[in-house]
Amino acid sequence: MKHPTILDVAEKAGVSKSLVSLVMRDSDRVSAASRKAVLEAAASLGYRPNAAARTMVRQRSYVVGVLVSNLHNPFFADLIDGIDVAAIDAGYRSILTTGNRELERERLAVSTLLEMRVDGLILVSPALQSDDAIEASRSVPTVVVGKTTRAPTVDSVANDDRLGAALVVDHLVELGHRRIAHIDGGIGAGSRPRRTGYERSMRRHGLENEIQSVKGGFTEEGGNAGIRTLLARRPRPTAIFVANDLAAIAVLEVLDTEGLRVPQDVSVVGYDNTAMSASHRLGLTTVDQPRHDMGRMAAELVIARIDHDRHTANHVVLSPKLVVRETTGPPID
Amino acid sequence: MKHPTILDVAEKAGVSKSLVSLVMRDSDRVSAASRKAVLEAAASLGYRPNAAARTMVRQRSYVVGVLVSNLHNPFFADLIDGIDVAAIDAGYRSILTTGNRELERERLAVSTLLEMRVDGLILVSPALQSDDAIEASRSVPTVVVGKTTRAPTVDSVANDDRLGAALVVDHLVELGHRRIAHIDGGIGAGSRPRRTGYERSMRRHGLENEIQSVKGGFTEEGGNAGIRTLLARRPRPTAIFVANDLAAIAVLEVLDTEGLRVPQDVSVVGYDNTAMSASHRLGLTTVDQPRHDMGRMAAELVIARIDHDRHTANHVVLSPKLVVRETTGPPID
DNA sequence: AGAAATAATTGGAACGTTCCAACACGCGAG
DNA sequence: CTCGCGTGTTGGAACGTTCCAATTATTTCT
Numbered sequence: 001m002k003h004p005t006i007l008d009v010a011e012k013a014g015v016s017k018s019l020v021s022l023v024m025r026d027s028d029r030v031s032a033a034s035r036k037a038v039l040e041a042a043a044s045l046g047y048r049p050n051a052a053a054r055t056m057v058r059q060r061s062y063v064v065g066v067l068v069s070n071l072h073n074p075f076f077a078d079l080i081d082g083i084d085v086a087a088i089d090a091g092y093r094s095i096l097t098t099g100n101r102e103l104e105r106e107r108l109a110v111s112t113l114l115e116m117r118v119d120g121l122i123l124v125s126p127a128l129q130s131d132d133a134i135e136a137s138r139s140v141p142t143v144v145v146g147k148t149t150r151a152p153t154v155d156s157v158a159n160d161d162r163l164g165a166a167l168v169v170d171h172l173v174e175l176g177h178r179r180i181a182h183i184d185g186g187i188g189a190g191s192r193p194r195r196t197g198y199e200r201s202m203r204r205h206g207l208e209n210e211i212q213s214v215k216g217g218f219t220e221e222g223g224n225a226g227i228r229t230l231l232a233r234r235p236r237p238t239a240i241f242v243a244n245d246l247a248a249i250a251v252l253e254v255l256d257t258e259g260l261r262v263p264q265d266v267s268v269v270g271y272d273n274t275a276m277s278a279s280h281r282l283g284l285t286t287v288d289q290p291r292h293d294m295g296r297m298a299a300e301l302v303i304a305r306i307d308h309d310r311h312t313a314n315h316v317v318l319s320p321k322l323v324v325r326e327t328t329g330p331p332i333d
Numbered sequence: 334m335k336h337p338t339i340l341d342v343a344e345k346a347g348v349s350k351s352l353v354s355l356v357m358r359d360s361d362r363v364s365a366a367s368r369k370a371v372l373e374a375a376a377s378l379g380y381r382p383n384a385a386a387r388t389m390v391r392q393r394s395y396v397v398g399v400l401v402s403n404l405h406n407p408f409f410a411d412l413i414d415g416i417d418v419a420a421i422d423a424g425y426r427s428i429l430t431t432g433n434r435e436l437e438r439e440r441l442a443v444s445t446l447l448e449m450r451v452d453g454l455i456l457v458s459p460a461l462q463s464d465d466a467i468e469a470s471r472s473v474p475t476v477v478v479g480k481t482t483r484a485p486t487v488d489s490v491a492n493d494d495r496l497g498a499a500l501v502v503d504h505l506v507e508l509g510h511r512r513i514a515h516i517d518g519g520i521g522a523g524s525r526p527r528r529t530g531y532e533r534s535m536r537r538h539g540l541e542n543e544i545q546s547v548k549g550g551f552t553e554e555g556g557n558a559g560i561r562t563l564l565a566r567r568p569r570p571t572a573i574f575v576a577n578d579l580a581a582i583a584v585l586e587v588l589d590t591e592g593l594r595v596p597q598d599v600s601v602v603g604y605d606n607t608a609m610s611a612s613h614r615l616g617l618t619t620v621d622q623p624r625h626d627m628g629r630m631a632a633e634l635v636i637a638r639i640d641h642d643r644h645t646a647n648h649v650v651l652s653p654k655l656v657v658r659e660t661t662g663p664p665i666d
Numbered sequence: 667a668g669a670a671a672t673a674a675t676t677g678g679a680a681c682g683t684t685c686c687a688a689c690a691c692g693c694g695a696g
Numbered sequence: 697c698t699c700g701c702g703t704g705t706t707g708g709a710a711c712g713t714t715c716c717a718a719t720t721a722t723t724t725c726t
Contacts, residue, residue, distance in 0.1 A: 003450070003472060003712095005711090005712055005713085006712065006713065015675080015676090016675065016676050016677075017676090017677090017712090017713085018675070018676055018677075018714085018715090019674085019675060021713070021714060021715090022674095022675085024713095029673070029674065029675090030675085031673085031674060031675090034674080034675085046471060046472065048444070048447055048448055048472065049448055049712090049713080050389075050448065050450060050711090050712055050713065051385075051445075051448040051449045051450065051713095052384075052385040052386075052388040052389050052394070052450055052711090052712080052713090053385075053389055053681090053711075053712035053713035053714085054712080054713055054714075055385040055681090055713090056383075056385050056386055056389065056680090056681045056682065056683090056711095056712080056713070056714090057680065057681050057712085057713050057714045057715075058681085058713085058714065058715090059681070061385070063445075063449075070410075071404065071410035071413060071414075072407060072410040072411075072608070074405060074407055076404070077403075077404035077405040078405075080404055080431065081404075081431075081433050084431065084433070084438075088438075088441070093430075093441075093445045094430070095428045095429065095430055095445065095446075095449075096428065096429040096430065096431070097426075097427070097428055097429065098413065098414075098417065098429070100414050105417075105421075108421070108426075111381070112384075112396075112428065114381055115381055115382055115383065115384040116384045116385065116396075116428075116449070117336070117383060117384065117385055138379065139336060139379065139381065220608075249612065249614075252614060253612060253613040253614055256613065256614055257613065275405070275553075276609060279582065279586060280586040280589065280590065281582075281585060281586055281589060281614065281615070282614070336682095338681090338682055338683085339682065339683065340682080348705080348706090349705065349706050349707075350682090350683085350706090350707090351684085351685090351705070351706055351707075352704085352705060352706075354683070354684060354685090355704095355705085357683095358684085362703070362704065362705090363704070363705085364703085364704060367704080367705085382682090382683080383682055383683065384683095385681090385682080385683090386681075386683035386684085386711090387682080387683055387684075388683090388711090389681095389682080389683070389684090389710090389711045389712065389713090390682085390683050390684045390685075390710065390711050391683085391684065391711085392711070
């Protein structure tokens, strides 16, 4: 249970600690014989380098820390995978912490990462305010994913929510809809631009009088609340653009219980293209974000900042794509 | 960008490094005046303790490391939350790594944690063989979640899959089914006991001749493959017990496309009670595992082993509960 | 063969903390 | 006035690595 050290290995192999260190980092200036001896000794003792000690002397951990706001949203899995892959490619490792959407726990999670001296920090759709991100960025390169920020010390990666919203409105208008409502994402990351994108696009189509944004949220409850509000109104909208898939699915359920057919009576669109939305039973029309790429970009940005310390902020905006499925169709008036 | 150390704080506050250390760990034997001076100095410098250095000298990191096999399955979110909460309660922190179901990456992820000198290791439904778990448990207390293991050095937390399967069969038999088939989980954690639980239970009901287990998997593809096999057979089963919800949902879709009504033509049952299965549109009958508790238990086990090193293995088995929804009903023969 | 160059190996210092034994100070008791 | 005691405070050693300059062993060249 007690971890062997480099000195134990050195003794067993009959060489100096320095040589063991050299072998561990596989330097090319050790003789084949010594290398073999060291490797054997290490294996027989079950030696594992101590990252804490290494971090101390190198003043670098070669770890990027990732804070994930919400593991429940399947949206993040691919994103994290993208981060992980890019990190490994660049010779880094990634570790995650989560705050389960609670502010204090998120703060604690960031502290944990910072105290461990991660070389870079990636905040994935944090509930944390951007002040906290800026604060963190003073001690380590930081990038925020899913939220744009104007801070000059923090990079960001996000999809173009305004464009995504426009794609949705264009699609619905093309089908012949005019009374297109929006259930927003509340305070969550990306909610604002999706709403303004919707409103702007409606105006562009000359539908400023049909604009109807109601309060929702990025959760099932949010979708629920939003659709209840809308169903109470007359005339009813013929199409609804919901802030994300999770909420959109809740909307579909309510419509179902209320006996409204989709898309004949109402068309519904989500956002995120989660695996669920692709399900044949749901067939939700939605907007796809390049999740994996977003993760990869985030890791690359943070690592670039670590490796050659850049001092201007980088804000990457990726383009979303509309995915048309069965929940949208022409209105029947 | 350069991290201030305890010495910087000491100098600024006009005291010794030892005193700063005392304040940081808030000892009660420092005068109010010194405490204030130190705290102010620390705040103004933006000092953060260096966990690597602390870990070195204390020979303890107060961190438990968690390997998550698959972030895509929403099942794990609550589990991880349970771990995190319990860890914090006990004065520890938790960090995650993931291997995205790939063996080599899982191994790397475990190495990362071990090198960081986590005090305990939790493997959540790992793809890794139990050899790897045993290997890890030689250097640090280890618990496996979602899989039972017979290794004496590794603790485990799992639900009683056999019982869960029995509940399903009992329910279906009570509804009047006899031709009950099973699509298994392939090589995944928990697959075996669910299958044997099903078979045993069928025998208990005198239905040994109706036993039909086909190969599947814990994924959508698995469910797909399984149901295709079953649909080709005659007479068709009137009820199908699928290894988990993810696969069960895929099964529902295929049945839908094939024009078979659920539950009139076929009843379907899943396992896990993921949020998706509760959805009104799906209404999947399934088996609930106490996810949050399982996470909490796992953390408590590992921390108990750290704090007073126990040397007998602990295997916790929690009871699952049947959740009846709309995908099961009496057979119509 | 001897010098020079190259290859392989080495010990000590440093990284930022905690722990421990020792010290300084003031105060009440003898 | 000295002793002992409790309360705050202190410096040095230690943790397990990497880095560097120094040392030794080996090869190459003339």
